[in-house]
Amino acid sequence: MPLKITILLIGLNHKTAPVEIREKLSFKNSPFHPLEKLKKELLSFKEAYFLSTCNRVEFCFVLENHQKTNFLTDFASFLEKESSFKWEKLRSHLYFLENEKAIKHLFEVACGLDSMVIGEPQILGQVKSAYKDALNYRTSGIVLNKLLHKCFSVAKKVRTETGIGGGAVSISYAAYTLAKKILGSLRDKTVLLVGAGEMAELACMHFVSGGIRKVLIANRTISKAVELAEKFRGEAYSLDELTTALTKADIVISSTGAPSCVITKNMVASILKPRKYKPLFIIDIAVPRDVEPEVNKLENVYLYDIDDLKSVVEENLKERKKEALRAQVIIETEVFKFQKWLKELDFYPTIRALTEKAEILRQKELAKTFKKLKNLSEEEKEAIEILTKSLIQKLLYHPINFIKKSYHEEGKYAISLIRQIFELDEPFKEVSDYEIESLSYEIEKVKKEDIEKSSDSQTDSQKNSNSKKILIQ
Amino acid sequence: MADLFFFLSFFVYAISWIGFGFYFKTLKREVLKYAQFVLFLGFLFHSIFWIIKIYQIFTTNILSFKYLLNFLSWELVFIYFIFTLTPIKTYATGFFLLPLVLLLLILSVIFPQQILSPFSKLFKSFWFPLHAFTGLLSHGFLLFGVITSLMYLLQEREIKKKHLGFFFKKLPPLEYLDKVNEKCLYLGFIFLSFAMISGAVWSEATFGNYWRWSPKEVITLILWLIYAVLIHQRVLIGWRGKKASYMFLLGFSIWLISFFMINLFSKGFHTYAS
Numbered sequence: 001m002p003l004k005i006t007i008l009l010i011g012l013n014h015k016t017a018p019v020e021i022r023e024k025l026s027f028k029n030s031p032f033h034p035l036e037k038l039k040k041e042l043l044s045f046k047e048a049y050f051l052s053t054c055n056r057v058e059f060c061f062v063l064e065n066h067q068k069t070n071f072l073t074d075f076a077s078f079l080e081k082e083s084s085f086k087w088e089k090l091r092s093h094l095y096f097l098e099n100e101k102a103i104k105h106l107f108e109v110a111c112g113l114d115s116m117v118i119g120e121p122q123i124l125g126q127v128k129s130a131y132k133d134a135l136n137y138r139t140s141g142i143v144l145n146k147l148l149h150k151c152f153s154v155a156k157k158v159r160t161e162t163g164i165g166g167g168a169v170s171i172s173y174a175a176y177t178l179a180k181k182i183l184g185s186l187r188d189k190t191v192l193l194v195g196a197g198e199m200a201e202l203a204c205m206h207f208v209s210g211g212i213r214k215v216l217i218a219n220r221t222i223s224k225a226v227e228l229a230e231k232f233r234g235e236a237y238s239l240d241e242l243t244t245a246l247t248k249a250d251i252v253i254s255s256t257g258a259p260s261c262v263i264t265k266n267m268v269a270s271i272l273k274p275r276k277y278k279p280l281f282i283i284d285i286a287v288p289r290d291v292e293p294e295v296n297k298l299e300n301v302y303l304y305d306i307d308d309l310k311s312v313v314e315e316n317l318k319e320r321k322k323e324a325l326r327a328q329v330i331i332e333t334e335v336f337k338f339q340k341w342l343k344e345l346d347f348y349p350t351i352r353a354l355t356e357k358a359e360i361l362r363q364k365e366l367a368k369t370f371k372k373l374k375n376l377s378e379e380e381k382e383a384i385e386i387l388t389k390s391l392i393q394k395l396l397y398h399p400i401n402f403i404k405k406s407y408h409e410e411g412k413y414a415i416s417l418i419r420q421i422f423e424l425d426e427p428f429k430e431v432s433d434y435e436i437e438s439l440s441y442e443i444e445k446v447k448k449e450d451i452e453k454s455s456d457s458q459t460d461s462q463k464n465s466n467s468k469k470i471l472i473q
Numbered sequence: 474m475a476d477l478f479f480f481l482s483f484f485v486y487a488i489s490w491i492g493f494g495f496y497f498k499t500l501k502r503e504v505l506k507y508a509q510f511v512l513f514l515g516f517l518f519h520s521i522f523w524i525i526k527i528y529q530i531f532t533t534n535i536l537s538f539k540y541l542l543n544f545l546s547w548e549l550v551f552i553y554f555i556f557t558l559t560p561i562k563t564y565a566t567g568f569f570l571l572p573l574v575l576l577l578l579i580l581s582v583i584f585p586q587q588i589l590s591p592f593s594k595l596f597k598s599f600w601f602p603l604h605a606f607t608g609l610l611s612h613g614f615l616l617f618g619v620i621t622s623l624m625y626l627l628q629e630r631e632i633k634k635k636h637l638g639f640f641f642k643k644l645p646p647l648e649y650l651d652k653v654n655e656k657c658l659y660l661g662f663i664f665l666s667f668a669m670i671s672g673a674v675w676s677e678a679t680f681g682n683y684w685r686w687s688p689k690e691v692i693t694l695i696l697w698l699i700y701a702v703l704i705h706q707r708v709l710i711g712w713r714g715k716k717a718s719y720m721f722l723l724g725f726s727i728w729l730i731s732f733f734m735i736n737l738f739s740k741g742f743h744t745y746a747s
Binding site for chain 1: 561628632633635637641642645646647648649652710711712713714715716
């Protein structure tokens with residue numbers, strides 16, 4: 001049974017489109033939110049969602065099947081107008097995903113599998129705020145609500161069950177985690193910046209936000225060191241005083257433009273004793289290198305140059321790629337579950353199952369009755385057939401109507417309620433006479449009590465048998 | 474009764490070790506919480522066992538060597554919980570510590586009951602329990618320090634070689650391990666000194682001389698001197714990390730000789746015999 005609705009995802013990302021196109025379609029400069037515009041232009045969609053980050057722009061729509069072709073042409077002209085690019089040009093950069101693929105893609109995006117840096121956590125927040133926008137503009141409905149909530153839970157599951165977010169993937173963060181593994185808590189530690197370059201400043205920011213106690217800056221031109229020291233509320237040194245500064249530091253970030261080594265093995269060896277062999281972590285991000293590689297051989301001194309850090313990062317990225325495969329398995333099963341939900345959502349199979357069940361019951365009861373009443377004429381038989389048919393139609397009118405009406409407000413619940421009441425998911429089982437007898441006995445009892453209460457004694461046998469039928473159904 | 478609590482604690486420790494294994498693999502907080510809770514349960518059982526056992530030892534005046542091993546394992550768990558109360562968090566230690574705890578318990582079952590303390594008749598003095606308790610406690614801190622030293626060496630190797638592999642993520646920071654080492658060193662030294670002093674005083678009170686140069690006394694003195702040198706170097710020069718860890722391993726090998734070889738096989742004052 002094909003679905004009545006289509007989930008359509010149209011988007012572009014850093015792999016398919018250059019930045020000129022991405023920024024045009026990001027709607028960052030437009031005064032109206034694209035969802036608001038889409039709604040105004042009366043495009044024929046049921047639900048819509050729009051995500052825009054620096055690496056991707058994605059629309060996701062829920063459409064009725066018959067709307068699809070019309071909608072696509074409308075949407076193409078909408079994008080042409082908004083981006084001032086020709087549709088032919090845009091088209092080659094866009095990806096169009098439907099149903100299963102669209103769901104899978106949304107899950108992958110939320111988990112960060114589709115990001116430039118695999119497993120980065122920001123994207124989940126961006127998806128969440130995109131969903132909030134869709135709620136604000138009232139373009140999300142039952143399908144998107146369920147789909148996006150599923151997105152969040154899948155992302156959480158992937159994050160906790162796989163190592164997709166593990167390991168540092170930027171050089172400065174890798175340096176920070178290393179420092180934590182060497183020095184433990186950074187609260188009582190001191191960072192020394194050798195060279196007041198931008199790189200050093202950036203790397204230092206990680207440590208400052210990590211709660212470092214003090215920042216020292218040593219630079220060839222002291223004025224620049226003083227400037228930076230003011231920014232970090234630290235102390236400034238000239239390069240001649242480097243030994244003094246090194247004695248006080250626990251972490252050294254070196255990034256001078258010097259052509260030869262600034263920190264030599266002898267220099268570090270001479271400060272070990274005054275430091276009482278406290279561990280010293282030296283990060284050399286300068287090219288050419290600032291620190292003699294032999295420094296790493298000294299006791300309790302750990303030297304990492306830019307290549308070492310890069311290989312740490314690459315190792316972590318490899319690890320994440322491995323974990324991404326495990327994440328795929330989780331996503332795969334969740335997509336399957338979601339599709340099952342979508343199918344259940346469709347009310348036609350339920351209605352059909354309901355009428356089929358009623359028909360089977362009717363046939364059986366008729367056969368029984370005809371067996372007993374042998375000398376009926378054809379006309380009479382026909383009359384009984386019509387009677388039973390119309391009885392069933394009238395009885396089923398309400399539940400069917402209930403499904404159709406409340407499908408939009410309650411969705412699956414309305415359907416599953418009906419399925420439960422009529423036991424549509426269980427194999428057909430005839431109710432035994434004994435069960436019916438005991439049920440009707442209870443009905444009689446309730447009735448009698450009612451009658452005693454109201455002392456209005458008018459029993460209608462016809463009515464009585466009718467109510468029996470309802471309950472049996 | 475005591476046996477029941479012994480087996481209970483053994484099995485609960487084993488389960489807790491599996492829990493720590495899961496924590497080591499996943500690094501999840503909840504897993505750690507459960508593992509620690511189970512460990513604490515085992516510790517309670519073990520403590521009940523020891524309350525019963527100490528009562529028995531003092532009523533029967535018989536102390537078998539096997540119970541020393543058992544008591545050491547109790548101490549290791551005790552020290553673990555003490556360190557979890559300090560701000561230095563080295564939870565992964567549990568994963569490395571529990572095999573040793575279980576090993577000691579298994580050994581304590583294997584050792585025959587007949588290997589008895591030479592001082593069986595002399596328990597009821599003030600000094601003997603003090604001597605035995607402080608001595609065992611110093612051994613406990615030594616063993617704990619050995620475990621963290623091994624962890625330190627594993628972690629430091631990976632960081633120094635710039636090959637951040639399996640242990641890098643799982644093991645605590647070097648600084649923390651070193652701090653635990655330091656505490657173990659100081660406490661072990663203090664308790665060892667106590668044990669030697671109380672032993673000497675007790676010896677004087679019962680046998681009439683403080684020191685008799687028996688093998689046990691000599692080797693304990695060597696151990697004490699290693700401790701003293703290590704503390705001296707640490708405070709004044711700053712021996713720490715790798716060097717301190719290796720010294721701990723040296724101290725451990727000397728302890729092995731003193732605790733197993735001399736206690737069991739040498740002929741002398743401290744010899745346990747059947």
